[in-house]
Amino acid sequence: MSSAIINGKEIGQEIRNSVAERVTRLKEQGLTPGLAVVLVGDNQASATYVRNKQKSCEAIGMFSELIKLPEETTQESLLAQIELLNNREDIHGILVQLPLPKHIDEDIVIATIAVEKDVDGFSPVSVGKMMLGQETFLPCTPFGVMKLLEFSGIEIAGKHAVIVGRSHIVGKPMGQLLLQKDATVTYTHSKTPNLPSFTKQADILIAAVGRANFITKEHVKEGAVVIDVGINRDENNKLCGDVNFNEVDGIASHITPVPGGVGPMTITMLLFNTVQAAENKLEHIVKL
Ligand SMILES: Nc1nc2c(c(=O)[nH]1)N[C@@H](CN(C=O)c1ccc(C(=O)N[C@@H](CCC(=O)O)C(=O)O)cc1)CN2
Numbered sequence: 001m002s003s004a005i006i007n008g009k010e011i012g013q014e015i016r017n018s019v020a021e022r023v024t025r026l027k028e029q030g031l032t033p034g035l036a037v038v039l040v041g042d043n044q045a046s047a048t049y050v051r052n053k054q055k056s057c058e059a060i061g062m063f064s065e066l067i068k069l070p071e072e073t074t075q076e077s078l079l080a081q082i083e084l085l086n087n088r089e090d091i092h093g094i095l096v097q098l099p100l101p102k103h104i105d106e107d108i109v110i111a112t113i114a115v116e117k118d119v120d121g122f123s124p125v126s127v128g129k130m131m132l133g134q135e136t137f138l139p140c141t142p143f144g145v146m147k148l149l150e151f152s153g154i155e156i157a158g159k160h161a162v163i164v165g166r167s168h169i170v171g172k173p174m175g176q177l178l179l180q181k182d183a184t185v186t187y188t189h190s191k192t193p194n195l196p197s198f199t200k201q202a203d204i205l206i207a208a209v210g211r212a213n214f215i216t217k218e219h220v221k222e223g224a225v226v227i228d229v230g231i232n233r234d235e236n237n238k239l240c241g242d243v244n245f246n247e248v249d250g251i252a253s254h255i256t257p258v259p260g261g262v263g264p265m266t267i268t269m270l271l272f273n274t275v276q277a278a279e280n281k282l283e284h285i286v287k288l
């Protein structure tokens with residue numbers, strides 16, 4: 001029997017509909033949520049993601065502004081742009097599309113974004129708050145995975161979640177969010193010996209390694225929930241995940257496809273966070 005497909009396009013659309021209603025309510029109160037997207041250089045994939053983010057904002061009535069800077073932009077002038085956005089009343093969320101050109105220090109740039117506008121949830125303060133379980137913006141991809149699990153009715157408490165990958169934007173926060181929902185979490189990575197001996201124990205397996213079709217049937221326990229965060233190109237230049245879907249289909253109880261699984265949730269949760277940022281501001285004004 002085939003595994004149940006977790007459809008990120010459908011779940012994402014459902015969440016976007018409710019975010020759109022929140023946008024309408026904010027506009028009735030005279031506030032249009034605004035997102036600034038900063039794109040440096042000419043990475044084609046980044047340009048596509050940024051375009052999709054802007055289109056998604058427009059589709060739900062949010063304002064978005066693209067700040068497009070040339071590849072040779074200095075770190076100093078990028079930081080100055082972010083400071084300007086930090087101080088703008090019409091901008092509630094700021095995101096800097098990653099990766100940045102090599103001569104720019106990503107850590108310094110991200111740390112410059114005002115925490116109340118950090119809708120990617122990447123700044124050290126946002127990450128610290130997340131670790132402490134405090135209210136903050138959660139990073140969009142792991143936040144989206146939590147929503148996929150929730151909407152699919154998958155129990156997390158008491159389950160063994162195994163994460164493959166330890167990036168700052170996916171693997172590390174993913175483990176934290178699952179831990180906060182009472183999963184037992186194991187982190188694995190490229191230097192983990194005998195990887196299948198760990199992944200085979202997973203009730204929930206999160207693949208975030210960035211290697212095409214890396215997770216095969218030998219990594220997966222019968223009945224596991226398999227979440228594929230990878231976006232890769234295979235030898236035929238076809239979009240594929242970190243999981244060899246055809247091999248794992250039928251072994252897993254549930255599986256996310258690529259495309260159409262985790263990917264659409266990343267932009268959905270960005271919209272969600274930006275609306276939240278605008279609502280926070282309105283609440284602040286009301287309190288004053
Ligand atoms: N500042 C940020 N930079 C980057 C992030 C991020 O969350 N914030 N994540 C990735 C890229 N990314 C968004 O920026 C992103 C990647 C993929 C998708 C997506 O919808 N994927 C589709 C397939 C798209 C395709 O056809 O190529 C899918 O999986 O269905 C959305 C967002 C790195 N940088």
Ligand SMILES: [Mg+2]
Binds near residue numbers: 101105
């Ligand atoms: Mg760099």
